[in-house]
Amino acid sequence: MHRKRNHNIALILIGAGLFLLADNHLSFFTVVALFLLLIGVHKFHSGDERKGYGLMIIGLLLLVGGNLPMIVAIILISLGFFYNKMRKMHQDGRHVRKQSLIESIRWGREPWILRSMSIWNVLGELQMDLTYAIPEQKETTIILQGVIADIDLIVPEDVGLSVSASVLFGQTSIGYDKEAGVLNKMVWQSPNYRTAVHQVNLEISYIVADIDIKIV
Known part of the structure; x- marks a missing residue:
């Protein structure tokens, strides 16, 4: 239903x-x-x-x-x-969903719970440092969608990371890989994705965005 x-x-x-x-x-x-x-x-x-x-x-x-x-x-x-x-996702009671016109998220200066989530906003500033994150499950899916956003993520190298990012105008940077301009799409997966203890799946889609994902 x-x-x-x-x-x-x-x-x-x-x-x-x-x-x-x-x-x-x-x-x-x-x-x-x-x-x-x-x-x-x-x-x-x-x-x-x-x-x-x-x-x-x-x-x-x-x-x-x-x-x-x-x-x-x-x-x-x-x-x-x-x-x-x-609608297409399997969601349980722990999945977090947020929709807002303007969103400012800054997670990382202290420990925080990493759980599957879906976030949509018209104008967003999203900063997530996963080196401080405490995973709730082995595999976590994070969906970020909206109109305009500045996204900065820090991911520890021992985490298996899979990224699918689509931006109409702007740029996407993951580690040493970068795509910029119009209608750019990047699909990226870390070498240790399948063997890592914890896996994070990122699905990012914005009209205009500056996406910077650092692997540390």
Whole structure:
């Protein structure tokens, strides 16, 4: 029943988003606005809060100015795909699911419980240091989806890591491997994935994102 409900919600959201997009197109100013938002999030994360806020405000103003239907459409489609993925996943009572417009996660300066989770946001800043994580299970699946995000992950080398990352605009860096530009997708797996005591599966999908995954 729960999966059927998620499937129906997904179809409604994706359909509504496609309907709104029918009479809209991606303009040059929209692309510029999305990049300004991404740079703003990165500046804020780097400690330059004043410049970060300024860039994010400019980006938002460019987006809202004449592009509100398209923005709503993108959000609805992204959220629809998120619900569709949730429908296909096997979830138990320990699986965490979070949806929010703006999300700031910073886990790592003290021990934290690593459990399977699904996170969706319109604008996200996600920092996770898995060297401090206490795995709840042998295999953990983390799904990160949304519109715009700055993602920084630190993964110890003894953890088996599998990553599938899709970004429409932006870059993805995993260890020494890097993909940048438009429509980039990276599939990566650590050599010790199958033999490691603990395994982490990352599924990341954003419209605009700066993804940095360090192996230490």
